Amino acid sequence: xxxxxxxxxxxxxxxxxxxxxxxxxxxxxxxxxxxxxxxxxxxxxxxxxxxxxxxxxxxxxxxxxxxxxxxxxxxxxxxxxxxxxxxxxxxxxxxxxxxxxxxxxxxxxxxxxxxxxxxxxxxxxxxxxxxxxxxxxxxxxxxxxxxxxxxxxxxxxxxxxxxxxxxxxxxxxxxxxxxxxxxxxxxxxxxxxxxxxxxxxxxxxxxxxxxxxxxxxxxxxxxxxxxxxxxxxxxxxxxxxxxxxxxxxxxxxxxxxxxxxxxxxxxxxxxxxxxxxxxxxxxxxxxxxxxxxxxxxxxxxxxxxxxxxxxxxxxxxxxx
Amino acid sequence: xxxxxxxxxxxxxxxxxxxxxxxxxxxxxxxxxxxxxxxxxxxxxxxxxxxxxxxxxxxxxxxxxxxxxxxxxxxxxxxxxxxxxxxxxxxxxxxxxxxxxxxxxxxxxxxxxxxxxxxxxxxxxxxxxxxxxxxxxxxxxxxxxxxxxxxxxxxxxxxxxxxxxxxxxxxxxxxxxxxxxxxxxxxxxxxxxxxxxxxxxxxxxxxxxxxxxxxxxxxxxxxxxxxxxxxxxxxxxxxxxxxxxxxxxxxxxxxxxxxxxxxxxxxxxxxxxxx
Numbered sequence: 376x377x378x379x380x381x382x383x384x385x386x387x388x389x390x391x392x393x394x395x396x397x398x399x400x401x402x403x404x405x406x407x408x409x410x411x412x413x414x415x416x417x418x419x420x421x422x423x424x425x426x427x428x429x430x431x432x433x434x435x436x437x438x439x440x441x442x443x444x445x446x447x448x449x450x451x452x453x454x455x456x457x458x459x460x461x462x463x464x465x466x467x468x469x470x471x472x473x474x475x476x477x478x479x480x481x482x483x484x485x486x487x488x489x490x491x492x493x494x495x496x497x498x499x500x501x502x503x504x505x506x507x508x509x510x511x512x513x514x515x516x517x518x519x520x521x522x523x524x525x526x527x528x529x530x531x532x533x534x535x536x537x538x539x540x541x542x543x544x545x546x547x548x549x550x551x552x553x554x555x556x557x558x559x560x561x562x563x564x565x566x567x568x569x570x571x572x573x574x575x576x577x578x579x580x581x582x583x584x585x586x587x588x589x590x591x592x593x594x595x596x597x598x599x600x601x602x603x604x605x606x607x608x609x610x611x612x613x614x615x616x617x618x619x620x621x622x623x624x625x626x627x628x629x630x631x632x633x634x635x636x637x638x639x640x641x642x643x644x645x646x647x648x649x650x651x652x653x654x655x656x657x658x659x660x661x662x663x664x665x666x667x668x669x670x671x672x673x674x675x676x677x678x679x680x681x682x683x684x685x686x687x688x689x690x691x692x693x694x695x
Numbered sequence: 696x697x698x699x700x701x702x703x704x705x706x707x708x709x710x711x712x713x714x715x716x717x718x719x720x721x722x723x724x725x726x727x728x729x730x731x732x733x734x735x736x737x738x739x740x741x742x743x744x745x746x747x748x749x750x751x752x753x754x755x756x757x758x759x760x761x762x763x764x765x766x767x768x769x770x771x772x773x774x775x776x777x778x779x780x781x782x783x784x785x786x787x788x789x790x791x792x793x794x795x796x797x798x799x800x801x802x803x804x805x806x807x808x809x810x811x812x813x814x815x816x817x818x819x820x821x822x823x824x825x826x827x828x829x830x831x832x833x834x835x836x837x838x839x840x841x842x843x844x845x846x847x848x849x850x851x852x853x854x855x856x857x858x859x860x861x862x863x864x865x866x867x868x869x870x871x872x873x874x875x876x877x878x879x880x881x882x883x884x885x886x887x888x889x890x891x892x893x894x895x896x897x898x899x900x901x902x903x904x905x906x907x908x909x910x911x912x913x914x915x916x917x918x919x920x921x922x923x924x925x926x927x928x929x930x931x932x933x934x935x936x937x938x939x940x941x942x943x944x945x946x947x948x949x950x951x952x953x954x955x956x957x958x959x960x961x962x963x964x965x966x967x968x969x970x
Contacts, residue, residue, distance in 0.1 A: 407831075407834065428834055429834060431834075431865075433857065433861045434857075434861070434864075436854075436857035436858075436860070438819070438853070438854035438857055439823040439826065439854060440823075441823075442820060442822075442823025442826070442827060442854065443823055443826050443827035443830060443858075443861065445813060445824045445827060446813070446823070446825060446828040446829070446830065446831065446841075447827040447831045447834075449762065449812055449824070449828050450762075450827065450828045450829075450830075450831020450832055450837065451758060451831060451835060451837070452834065452835065454827075469817055469820075470820065470823070473814050473815070473816065473817055473820055474813060474814070474820055474823075477814045478805050478806065478813050479805075479806050480813070
């Protein structure tokens with residue numbers, strides 16, 4: 376399907392997350408929210424007002440937060456553990472590994488304000504390593520929705536899935552791209568725009584930038600395919616192979632290190648199944664300088680214009 | 696096997712001796728294990744599984760079961776022998792301990808071994824998970840009690856103190872922490888490493904009730920584990936590393952050393968005296 380250039384209205388995906396969480400919690404008394412003094416930043420104020428007994432705030436204690444989540448699940452509850460992604464995944468990595476993934480606990484880990492959403496607060500608060508840290512763990516689907524519609528659908532799916540999930544959200548506004556009523560399917564990419572010259576693959580805050588880049592390429596007569604690939608693990612192997620075979624070149628972009636994230640997951644498939652030229656855009660293995668998230672994405676070559684240029688360079692390699 | 700209130704201290708002591716023997720044999724057969732910490736914890740495990748815990752071995756996931764978390768997961772073998780003896784899985788299976796593809800590896804796995812509640816091994820994990828279990832019971836109105844056993848060296852992990860504070864904040868009077876205070880950690884004595892002892896005053900300062908017991912006297916262990924106060928409860932169990940085997944007792948060497956054939960014979964004879 377070819378989706379028109381997205382409208383300008385921007386949504387904070389946290390709003391979609393808590394709207395669904397509160398609706399589900401009203402129906403299901405087993406749902407709890409667990410946080411680390413992050414009621415405000417996780418937008419759990421409404422949840423706290425409606426379900427005060429089921430808001431478990433452990434204070435600034437991420438290791439306990441994740442362990443408590445595992446214990447709540449053992450006691451028959453369905454906990455959503457919500458915290459800034461940098462602290463949830465970095466500070467509590469061993470708890471995520473042992474208590475959640477290895478124990479296969481039915482806990483939903485919600486990484487808030489991921490990527491470089493905290494902008495000027497700097498690299499301590501950036502979470503551009505979380506795809507790499509999370510996707511290496513068995514049993515743990517890793518998902519970064521691209522808009523508020525996909526966020527709502529992914530939360531709905533996570534609640535229905537019996538097992539751990541890592542859901543990576545931003546706080547930076549993004550336009551809606553997916554159709555209203557979209558049903559989330561883990562491990563399935565969404566074809567947003569078809570083309571045969573190159574495939575642009577992204578998720579989270581980068582998908583809409585890919586759509587704009589595809590517009591720029593179209594204006595030059597270059598037909599780019601655009602895939603939204605929210606699920607980093609398990610990656611959509613079929614869609615990646617089809618992209619390689621149909622378009623002969625793959626460009627990825629992510630608000631994450633170029634090491635170990637979405638691009639790496641795709642490259643693992645491409646190199647084994649259907650080698651074609653690839654370019655991975657992201658933060659190139661450095662700590663970011665001062666700047667807002669939007670500034671830093673541009674700074675690291677992920678403005679729509681820069682993506683379009685990178686796509687043309689890649690297409691030239693294909694012909695070489 | 697008889698369990699529960701009918702079990703008298705003498706019965707429990709006899710069962711603990713049987714478990715110690717089987718544990719020793721399994722360490723010798725496997726050529727590995729953490730025998731010192733196993734011997735220090737076995738009386739506590741026996742009191743829990745044969746007297747205190749409300750569990751149904753044929754229904755290991757029964758929603759009303761009391762929860763027990765072995766946070767010092769490196770003494771998994773002692774838990775395996777206890778669970779098998781209590782009927783969670785066949786006692787013959789203990790012979791597969793550490794064998795290729797056995798579900799009984801060096802640290803307990805809840806996805807494979809009936810009766811194991813959460814995966815432990817890295818230290819400082821069990822208590823936060825136990826806090827979550829107890830909190831779930833409070834939220835859901837469930838009547839089960841949650842117990843967690845940590846090592847004393849393990850209390851050096853900061854995550855435990857996050858959980859201790861949370862448990863008091865949440866008013867978890869349905870949670871009992873047992874500290875196996877055998878005074879030794881892997882490399883040295885606790886007091887020569889990072890001496891958190893005495894534990895009682897520290898837990899009390901966090902708002903917990905504290906009971907100090909001889910961790911090898913069933914007459915003291917059982918009432919302490921069955922005690923209910925209005926607050927989270929810590930039982931500081933004063934134990935001996937290598938309890939029951941004279942040459943292992945209170946020596947740091949026996950954290951994970953394996954007895955040779957001669958030592959095995961002597962140890963077996965000593966443990967058999969109390970059968």
